[in-house]
Amino acid sequence: MEKETIISARNLTKKFGHFTANDNLTFEVKKGEIFGFLGANGAGKTTAIRILCGLSSPTSGEVEVAGFDIYRETEKIKKNIGYMSQKFSLYEDLTILENIKLYAGIYGIGRKQRKTKESELLQKLELENVKNKLIGDLPLGWKQKLAFSVAIFHDPKIVFLDEPTGGVDPVTRRKFWDLIYEAANNGITVFVTTHYMDEAEYCDRVSIMNAGKIEALDTPAKLKEKYTATNMDEVFLKIAR
Amino acid sequence: MKQLKSFIKKEFFHIFRDPRTMLILFGIPVVQLLVFGTVIKSEIKDVHIAIYDQSKDETTKEITNKLLSSGYFILDENLNNLDGIDAIFRKGKVREVIVFENNFGQTLGKEGTAKMQLIADASDPNIAKLAISYTTAIVNDYIRKLYPEMQLPMQITPEVRMYFNEEMKSAYMFVPGVMALILMLISAMMTSISITREKELGTMEILLVSPLRPVQIIVGKVLPYLLLSIANAFIIVLIGHFVFSVPVNGSFILLMLETILFILMALCLGILISTAAKNQMTAMFISMIGLMLPTILLSGFIFPIENMPVVLQYFSHIMPARYFITIVRTIMLKGTGIFFIWKETAVLIAMTLFFIAVSVRKFKIRLE
Known part of the structure; x- marks a missing residue:
């Protein structure tokens, strides 16, 4: 059975003056999928993700996120998505607990529900003993895991991750991906940009961008077959060249 | 409302936790x-002055006392000749020199007019101006009390009041x-x-x-x-x-x-x-x-x-x-x-x- 489409973009184009950051992007993301958005720096990944989140509006094209139109129903989209940017997105001068409370408040989560979810989360990330510590004092790997957990705290339909694992060692990155799998198993669609090719292998489907265009879009296995490559790194190099 | 409340709470955390912001x-x-x-300050206090009193009579002494007891002036030095004035200004501490002419009191009594000279260090024009006007006011006040009957013809004595800020x-x-x-x-x-x-x-x-x-x-x-x-x-x-x-x-x-x-x-x-x-x-x-x-x-x-x-x-x-x-x-x-x-x-x-x-x-x- 064909799965439900949760993000669809048709001829999405974004121009900054004469520079075309996104050139006629057309793709669909299915519900519950881990969708990888790959490309070198400056390929237009961040621009695309910002448009899908409502941070920026496209120059032309049709885009629907979580069943809502990106031009007219931004407010509805916002309630249904989570976002984690490449910059660290929690407040360093607030404690772990205060950060959680803040986001719960912003997303209108009730006190009771917050308490249950909060203790689950702290237990899962083994942060119970440090919950009253300032975020600024935590190691980067912990911060990023926490930032991800906070981004999906309100059970969004889709979570957008913009290079979430930048600057983190491979072991921590692997652990971070365990969290992503868990979220996907719980039915959250994951839209992730990255330039680490090993991460591309973890995705259900990947699209590879180059100079504002989508050059390839398929499962990692099929892409490797098509480009006769042993890993995604080779696929990427063949396409980018 | 609840959204806003948690947001505002966070703002206060930012403010109270940052020493620079608090400062x-x-x-x-x-x-x-x-x-x-x-x-x-537009008023003066403790301005250092020097006095060259060539007369050294009752009147000049009383004027000197008036000036010094006003709280505006402090006497630094009594000069004995005019040559010292330049040097004393250059030292920078004294801002005003007051010179009384010879036989000041006597002339004043006889002719109804006597000469005194006010020399101010105008490298700071504000203080110079203020010092001069304060000195003049004190001297005039003293003369008026000394010879109440001695009104110069056609003299206008304005009575000044500073409304809303009397002092x-x-x-x-x-x-x-x-x-x-x-x-x-x-x-x-x-x-x-x-x-x-x-x-x-x-x-x-x-x-x-x-x-x-x-x-x-x-x-x-x-x-x-x-x-x-x-x-x-x-x-x-x-x-x-x-x-x-x-x-x-x-x-x-x-x-x-x-x-x-x-x-x-x-x-x-x-x-x-x-x-x-x-x-x-x-x-x-x-x-x-x-x-x-x-x-x-x-x-x-x-x-x-x-x-x-x-x-x-x-x-x-x-x-x-x-x-x-x-x-x-x-x-x-x-x-x-x-x-x-x-x-x-x-x-x-x-x-x-x-x-x-x-x-x-x-x-x-x-x-x-």
Whole structure:
């Protein structure tokens, strides 16, 4: 059975003056999928993700996120998505607990529900003993895991991750991906940009961008077959060249 | 509502956990007020003088005593010849030399007129002018008492009264000015910095992606600073009253309402700055140079607007502080009500609305 489409973009184009950051992007993301958005720096990944989140509006094209139109129903989209940017997105001068409370408040989560979810989360990330510590004092790997957990705290339909694992060692990155799998198993669609090719292998489907265009879009296995490559790194190099 | 509450709570955490913010919020106002209070003076005190008394009679001694007991002057040296004057000024301590001519008292008694010379160190023209006029006043006062019947023909003796500030206290001038300056600084600078900080750290994106509406973000950013600025205004009025004995002759409630209006105006200006500035440093520089200096120089705080070149006079019309200072002076010193300051109030309201309109528009554009 064909799965439900949760993000669809048709001829999405974004121009900054004469520079075309996104050139006629057309793709669909299915519900519950881990969708990888790959490309070198400056390929237009961040621009695309910002448009899908409502941070920026496209120059032309049709885009629907979580069943809502990106031009007219931004407010509805916002309630249904989570976002984690490449910059660290929690407040360093607030404690772990205060950060959680803040986001719960912003997303209108009730006190009771917050308490249950909060203790689950702290237990899962083994942060119970440090919950009253300032975020600024935590190691980067912990911060990023926490930032991800906070981004999906309100059970969004889709979570957008913009290079979430930048600057983190491979072991921590692997652990971070365990969290992503868990979220996907719980039915959250994951839209992730990255330039680490090993991460591309973890995705259900990947699209590879180059100079504002989508050059390839398929499962990692099929892409490797098509480009006769042993890993995604080779696929990427063949396409980018 | 709940969304906004958690957002505002977070703002207060930011403020109370950052020592620098706390210092700017509560340290600077008090220090600034006390510094301005003791530094800006239009009255003189303990000016060092030297006297070359060639007469050394009853009258000159009495005049000398009068001068020294006035509290304005301290005698540094008695000179014996004119040659010492130059040298004593060069040393820099003595600001005024008083010379009595030979047979001062005798001549005065006989001819009704005698000569004394006042020489002042005008490298600081303000002090020189003040010292001379204080000395003249004291001497005239003494002569008048000595020979009450001896009125020169056609002499006009003006009786001067300084309305609303009988003692010409400079505190009356600077307390409203410092109030405007501090409120402007805190409200505009702190909001613009706190908004640009979120932009710099990347947390602003998270807020914009969240269901929080831009208006809620703005209100959440502004409200904490509004409350703290009102607290600051209270502190300034209290210090002004109890340390510098500046009265509040008019309605205290009206004063506070006008203050809140001015704070709102400055907060909106802060938001506007934050939409233009990319990072905290830029925001700080714009606030400092764009707001603080013009506020000090062009608002009539220290330098009277009427004495400025015409171009700058026009420029001073766009200084919000100018109107606020007039309002505060009118309420605190003259004790009059809203009927006398409605024009200034209207200007401030118009400015506030203008800044709100522009910044809300700009804030939305940034969402693009």
